[in-house]
Amino acid sequence: MELSLFLAKLIGITFSSLAVMMLFCKEQFKKSIKVVISSPTLMLADFINIVIGLAIAIGHRIWEWSWRVIITILGYHIIS
Helix, strand or coil, X not given: CHHHHHHHHHHHHHHHHHHHHHHHCHHHHHHHHHHHHHCHHHHHHXXXXXXXXXXXXXXXXXXXXXXXXHHHHHHHHHHC
């Protein structure tokens, strides 16, 4: 059940982010899609980056003063 909730959050955030980008940055989104589609390697790398970043942001929200906060910050940095 926990895995299902985690995956639902991951998929929901991914689709919501895409919808917001399409709604508010339509022209920039179209340009970006054309560049990404022209390079399958870039498309795969971007997709993997987003999924990994979101997985860290959802599953590792530790905001305490220790080395573990670095992992959380990296996850948020990857998706930004």
